[in-house]
Amino acid sequence: MMPRLVPRWPVWLFCWRAACVQGASVRQRMWAGPSRIPGLGGLRGVWGTGPLVRRGSSSASSRAPEVTLTPERYPVRRLPFSVVSEDDLAALEHIVPGRVITDPEELEAPNVDWLRMVRGSSKVLLRPRTTQEVAHILRYCHERNLAVNPQGGNTGMVGGSTPVFDEIIVSTALMNQVLSFHDVSGVLVCQAGCVLEALSQYVEERGFVMPLDLGAKGSCHIGGNVATNAGGLRFLRYGSLRGTVLGLEVVLANGTVLNCLTSLRKDNTGYDLKQLFIGSEGTLGVITAVSILCPPKPSAVNVAFLGCPGFAEVLQTFRTCRAMLGEILSAFEFMDAECMKLVRLHLGLSCPVQESPFYVLVETAGSGPGHDAEKLDRFLEQVLDSGLVTDGTLGSDERRIKMLWALRERITEALSCDGYVYKYDLSLPLDRLYDLVGDLRARLGPSAKRVVGYGHLGDGNLHLNVTAETFSASLLGTLEPYVYEWTAGQRGSVSAEHGLGFRKKDVLGYSKPPEALQLMRQLKALLDPKGILNPYKTLPTHI
């Protein structure tokens, strides 16, 4: 189709459309692949000068100030579990020979979460390699009444992956083998400790993609992703892990191995037990292997980064986008002007479009490069003509796609550089998604350094963050329970994708009725009667 060139369009779009005319309309773009953040290293000269932080990295912790011990900051009491004895260490050494870690220095990083908000005092970390080893460990701990903290990449956002007191850390780091991959069905079966980025690379080499992608991919483990029911950047396209995870192998609290590691898309034989463990944050069982359905790798990926004059226009851009891009829409993310200031200030990233109150990142992924480009072209024409979008730029190759994604993906990192961060991860009705941000700015005034909003708009998921120079109990008191009450008032969720872990467990009641909390407690009692699995997490202290 010959595009109609309109002079008032910004230069970037003009150039892009001109390129289409010159025969570049069938553009084969690389899927923004597994090394998105790490790969940015080489581009920092142009795009960023800030530190490159990997979640779960222990190197960061050695430079940073000490994190307050969790029981000193939060009101929590140790439950009457046994304390690890020398005899226990000897028995555990027998189960995982040479892989019982007791060196305090080595234990420093796994005791602290990557956000540096909570710190446990575990004296033992175990590194099993097999499911049977995990089973032996849990059987032993169950008999001895020893508490256990399962740990993947330790990239969680709510303190769910670190011990609260002296729980034994069972790390999946050495359980990192791909068990099988079927190159027609796209079903991947692997151990729980495989790093998401490594899996992405593995399946992409075979013409598929992982159905989930998130900023922490360089460190997070697939078992941890499943245990937290991670959402992330591809949720809009491929949906929840509850649909894409086909099977799980789980070790129960008493050491029983529950093998539901099927590779079948459909299986209606009895209750779907694996669902119990997806999103239960290691409190009902330890996931040791995952079977997951990988969609075919799209042959064309485009990213548009757009500036919008207001949130109403952001919403209208989303509606237009869904109608015009249909099945090729793979992500619709938004961030406000404050987020852009943050990534510029702390990471040295440049805004690629004119400054705007809001920015939107639209990704398409499809099987027909020419068709996708035409659809995107029409969509951009529409949103620019109607004034919904005032400026924008397009990612037309892998490097540029990564650059544009970095603006959105590295906000969390930039926030961490801004001071103490009060983090909220909310599901809200689309029409009210941003209201709370403005409301809080007015409410907090100068007591907050910054109030920012960004997130997965296509999924109704707002990441609301408030920064301050240091932790302030007074500011916290102004924020909570206000934020939770406001969210409950909208029938929203006080944890859209991060889970509850340790830090959010007591707010569960804002999103679930008492009958649900009661049933959750009964399930916990059924599956883990001694409560040894990831104690102090997920369920409220008092029900």
Add this chain to the structure above:
Amino acid sequence: MMPRLVPRWPVWLFCWRAACVQGASVRQRMWAGPSRIPGLGGLRGVWGTGPLVRRGSSSASSRAPEVTLTPERYPVRRLPFSVVSEDDLAALEHIVPGRVITDPEELEAPNVDWLRMVRGSSKVLLRPRTTQEVAHILRYCHERNLAVNPQGGNTGMVGGSTPVFDEIIVSTALMNQVLSFHDVSGVLVCQAGCVLEALSQYVEERGFVMPLDLGAKGSCHIGGNVATNAGGLRFLRYGSLRGTVLGLEVVLANGTVLNCLTSLRKDNTGYDLKQLFIGSEGTLGVITAVSILCPPKPSAVNVAFLGCPGFAEVLQTFRTCRAMLGEILSAFEFMDAECMKLVRLHLGLSCPVQESPFYVLVETAGSGPGHDAEKLDRFLEQVLDSGLVTDGTLGSDERRIKMLWALRERITEALSCDGYVYKYDLSLPLDRLYDLVGDLRARLGPSAKRVVGYGHLGDGNLHLNVTAETFSASLLGTLEPYVYEWTAGQRGSVSAEHGLGFRKKDVLGYSKPPEALQLMRQLKALLDPKGILNPYKTLPTHI
């Protein structure tokens, strides 16, 4: 793109491609909509002369011979539940005034499943209108130890929706209200008794489609669909109900109302309790309302009906299809030559292509009519040129799309006309999907009238059916446990989408390990300690 016309192509493709050249390449086709089977009535003069059967229809039962009482055909003993007394009837009348049915004639249809394989002897059917009424009924039955059989459209395939003995039938037929629909997010919230077809029509008028579609849509209830975790014809595109159901309201065995009727795409607050009830066939709770995410209605739908020379070519056609149609592929169904004979013989349908050993139905659904047509064009060129497909026809308008779908959708109906049917619904690895059909033909010889295979190939789901003039214990003995053992040998599932209900409950162990069965039994005991909810279903008699 100007198509290359190749004389050796069949006439149908020539005509279609020629039409594209004449300016019809941008074809707006109707989504094969809610009245697919009923709508065929007007077309039967051309396409079919057989009876039009609706699942769950009571009119059919009045003509058909008596169905043997379940306890007379199957080895099952009544559990020690109370028997409904006059006092009970008075109490129930108080809860649902005027909606306590005890007329034996009215009770005839709900006591028999639509396949006419099982028959209960319930003396009471209740028709609540509200969740509170369901809660009062269950609280009463729980206290009185009265067994309950929740019933939706009574369209199940495994005897899960009819009483086995004298359980009280609790029908959702009057719980048929849409509670809300959001025309941006596409989230529908409705009572459990809404008929799927009515919901389809409702959301299609608003620019969306239901994420599931199945042959029984004219009778089945959405609550029953969720309770059986129905798969159906759109599974390949929109995935499992475990991903698309956002929330449920459920009444527990003791009458507690569990309100998890959220409309949020993401909600990681605690354990996802609704998953317990999806696919648990009414044995853990009675679903009273459903919140479900409806995808936008595609603006273009195409159906190609193709003949393939062998099953290897069917598989290769699927691979080609996935690669070339990508995100617009919405269904890939197959049927063998015996199925075509059946729909011709019993329903009078005509084969629209040259007779072939196998037939494939490919549906595309997308947002760009011209783009979709081009993709389909290239795909058809490829499979015809390579000999994977020998003949085919294309559905280019609503009427023809319905006709082509009828060939696949009405196989079940045609089978019912062929005699007694032994039905198997298996998940198998794609490469071995059809092996069992040939194997059984050789094994059974003339003792079977017909052995046919069809199903949702794109989901790895084979419907294997064996017909005989009448029920034969000897034939059953040759089929079972052979079919289940063969399936277990392939690590397949003995129930892909139909569930276990009453008739398949004892084969659960072929697809799940003893540890899983044990946990299922524990869950049942936790949620329904008296076992009053849909007894004799889902879980094996002896574990």
